[in-house]
Amino acid sequence: MPLISSTNGCGFSRGQLNDNRTNPNCKKPWRGIRLGDTPWTNKIAKQLKAETDPLLKDESTDWSAIEALWHPYVEQGEIEAQFQMADAYLDYGFDEGPEKDSEMRNLLRSAADKSHPEATYRLCNLCAEGAERDEVLLKAGELGSIEAQRDLGALYATGDWTGPKDPALGAEWYRKAAERDHPDAQYNLGFMYLLGEGVPPDPAEGLRWLRRSADQGEGFAFRLLADLYRNGYYGVPVDAKEADKWDEKYRIFNPEHWAKDKEAEKTAQSGDAPLDN
Numbered sequence: 001m002p003l004i005s006s007t008n009g010c011g012f013s014r015g016q017l018n019d020n021r022t023n024p025n026c027k028k029p030w031r032g033i034r035l036g037d038t039p040w041t042n043k044i045a046k047q048l049k050a051e052t053d054p055l056l057k058d059e060s061t062d063w064s065a066i067e068a069l070w071h072p073y074v075e076q077g078e079i080e081a082q083f084q085m086a087d088a089y090l091d092y093g094f095d096e097g098p099e100k101d102s103e104m105r106n107l108l109r110s111a112a113d114k115s116h117p118e119a120t121y122r123l124c125n126l127c128a129e130g131a132e133r134d135e136v137l138l139k140a141g142e143l144g145s146i147e148a149q150r151d152l153g154a155l156y157a158t159g160d161w162t163g164p165k166d167p168a169l170g171a172e173w174y175r176k177a178a179e180r181d182h183p184d185a186q187y188n189l190g191f192m193y194l195l196g197e198g199v200p201p202d203p204a205e206g207l208r209w210l211r212r213s214a215d216q217g218e219g220f221a222f223r224l225l226a227d228l229y230r231n232g233y234y235g236v237p238v239d240a241k242e243a244d245k246w247d248e249k250y251r252i253f254n255p256e257h258w259a260k261d262k263e264a265e266k267t268a269q270s271g272d273a274p275l276d277n
Contacts, residue, residue, distance in 0.1 A: 044085040063089065066085070066094075067085065074107070081221050083108065086122075108194035117143035117145040118147070121145040124148070130162060134163055138163070149176040149182070150174065152174070153188060155170070157198060167198030168199050171197075174192065187209070187224075190206045190210035191224070193206030195240070224245075226246035227243075230247075
């Protein structure tokens with residue numbers, strides 16, 4: 001069976017950081033801003049988020065429009081506002097010159113120094129690869145950054161960092177993010193249960209996590225579930241009806257990839273060429 005990785009179309013696999021910033025050739029998709037969980041957030045930030053997200057989605061938006069929303073609260077010392085404004089600037093490619101770049105980086109560091117989980121995670125992505133970045137990432141995960149927890153799952157599972165390879169710890173970190181409904185972490189945790197990697201093999205538990213991932217629209221979970229039920233891999237009972245259901249969801253999710261997969265399957269079945277991994 002080919003290993004099906006949860007990728008974003010930019011060459012990242014199950015064992016790599018889920019972060020498009022590491023690939024300069026990949027255009028970063030719009031994802032909206034993240035919110036923390038503070039009393040101030042509950043009162044004000046949701047309103048600001050509702051105003052900011054459409055602006056970030058529009059590539060013609062000037063930085064001044066974003067700054068005008070958040071700056072008054074930054075001036076009041078609100079940590080969440082500091083993070084949100086710095087993150088919007090750095091994450092969406094605004095370029096207002098070196099002075100503004102430095103200001104936003106310092107603002108992000110200020111929020112991270114106050115133990116803001118997502119600011120700490122964002123800060124680690126400004127660090128060069130190596131021990132310092134990995135230490136900041138670990139701190140972000142311990143503070144509760146869901147993205148950091150997902151990344152730590154991948155890094156412990158593969159050993160592709162300065163820390164140790166420890167699949168059991170990888171599964172623990174994936175679980176932290178999966179239980180908070182991170183779809184990619186759910187996908188990977190499910191896959192680990194199928195493989196018996198870092199956890200005892202458990203097809204039923206693997207399917208449970210894959211379904212939770214698929215329920216959130218994770219397209220690669222659709223594909224894997226279809227393959228599992230179609231072929232009975234990893235102890236999953238064959239179920240043509242379930243296979244067809246997930247295959248149709250995958251077709252709707254990504255018709256181009258679905259068509260390529262079907263063509264590859266036909267080629268492999270004819271004996272002309274092996275199925276691509």
